[in-house]
Amino acid sequence: MNRILISTFFFLFLNSGFAQNGKLISKRLVDISNTTIWNKISQNNELLPSFEHLKKLDFYSISYESDNQKVKGLLVEPKKDGKYPVVIFNRGGNRDFAQLTIATLIMYTSKLAEQGYIIIGSNYREKDEFGGAEINDVLNLTETVKEIEKADPNSIGMFGWSRGGMMTYLALQKSNKIKTAIVGNGVSDLFDTAKFRPKMETNVFAECIPDYWNNKESELKKRSVIYWADELDKNSSLLILCGTNDKRVNPEQADKIAEKLSEMNYDFELRKFETDHFFSEYKTELNEMVIEWFNKRLKK
Incomplete structure (x- = not known):
C-alpha cells in the first residue's frame, strides 16, 4: 500500500512540474512613453500621425513558466473588448543581442495588432541554445494564451524573423497548434549560414549549441528545416518573405526551402523583394502582406 502511495505521489510530483508549462506568472502594463522608442514615434510628447494607431493598443511585459524556468516576454492587446486570434512573434538574434523589445513589436507587429490580433512573444530562456531546448519557450506560449x-x-498563427524564422520552422515541426505562419529572411540551413557568415559559427553556434564541435553535423541538421521539411505540420501553411x-x-x-516545399505540395508562398535583411525599403508593403496573410488564413 505504501509503495502504491509513494509511486502515485512521485507520478503526480513529476507531472505537476510540467503541467505548469506556459503558466502566466506576471503581466504588467507598459507605458510606451517611457520606452526608448518614444522619441522616434512622437513629437512634443504626442504620437506622430503614422503611429496614432498605438492609442488603440495595450502593451504588457509578461513572464511565464517553461520547463520550470521563468521566461520573460511581451504581449500586445487591442484595447477594445473582444476575442482575438493570436500571433506568436519569434524574435531574431541570440542571447542578449536583438532581444524582443517594445520597439520591435511596434515596428513589426503593431499594425497587425490594430487589425484585431493578440501578439505575444518570448525572449527565450537565459541559456540560449540557438534552436535547442528553448524552442519549448515558444511552444509553451500556446498554453500561456x-x-x-x-x-x-x-x-494561433506565428511570425518569425531571421533566427525567429528557424524557431518558426521548429515550431511547425513539433506542434500542430499553429494554423499558419510567416517567415521573414529566416534561417533554413545552418550549414549554409556557417559558410555565408563564418563568424556565426565561431561566435554563435559554437558558443550556444551544447558540445558543438563534437556534434556539429547532427546539431545543425536538427535546426535546419531543409533536412526535415516533410515533418512540418501538413495542416498549416507558410508565407516566406525574402x-x-x-x-x-x-x-x-x-x-x-521553397523548392523542397514545392516537391511536397506544401501550402506555401515565396515572395521576394529587392531589399535588405530588415526590409528597409518595404516596411509599408511588409505590414500589408502580414495583415493580408493572417486575415485570410487565421481570422474566422
Missing part, C-alpha cells in the same frame, strides 16, 4: 482573456487559443540583398541570411536559402 489560454490565460489571456482576449485571446482565442484555438486560433530580401534578395540580405547580407545576414543567404537569400538562396529561401529558394532552396
Whole structure:
C-alpha cells in the first residue's frame, strides 16, 4: 500500500512540474512613453500621425513558466473588448543581442495588432541554445494564451524573423497548434549560414549549441528545416518573405526551402523583394502582406 502511495505521489510530483508549462506568472502594463522608442514615434510628447494607431493598443511585459524556468516576454492587446486570434512573434538574434523589445513589436507587429490580433512573444530562456531546448519557450506560449482573456487559443498563427524564422520552422515541426505562419529572411540551413557568415559559427553556434564541435553535423541538421521539411505540420501553411540583398541570411536559402516545399505540395508562398535583411525599403508593403496573410488564413 505504501509503495502504491509513494509511486502515485512521485507520478503526480513529476507531472505537476510540467503541467505548469506556459503558466502566466506576471503581466504588467507598459507605458510606451517611457520606452526608448518614444522619441522616434512622437513629437512634443504626442504620437506622430503614422503611429496614432498605438492609442488603440495595450502593451504588457509578461513572464511565464517553461520547463520550470521563468521566461520573460511581451504581449500586445487591442484595447477594445473582444476575442482575438493570436500571433506568436519569434524574435531574431541570440542571447542578449536583438532581444524582443517594445520597439520591435511596434515596428513589426503593431499594425497587425490594430487589425484585431493578440501578439505575444518570448525572449527565450537565459541559456540560449540557438534552436535547442528553448524552442519549448515558444511552444509553451500556446498554453500561456489560454490565460489571456482576449485571446482565442484555438486560433494561433506565428511570425518569425531571421533566427525567429528557424524557431518558426521548429515550431511547425513539433506542434500542430499553429494554423499558419510567416517567415521573414529566416534561417533554413545552418550549414549554409556557417559558410555565408563564418563568424556565426565561431561566435554563435559554437558558443550556444551544447558540445558543438563534437556534434556539429547532427546539431545543425536538427535546426535546419531543409533536412526535415516533410515533418512540418501538413495542416498549416507558410508565407516566406525574402530580401534578395540580405547580407545576414543567404537569400538562396529561401529558394532552396521553397523548392523542397514545392516537391511536397506544401501550402506555401515565396515572395521576394529587392531589399535588405530588415526590409528597409518595404516596411509599408511588409505590414500589408502580414495583415493580408493572417486575415485570410487565421481570422474566422
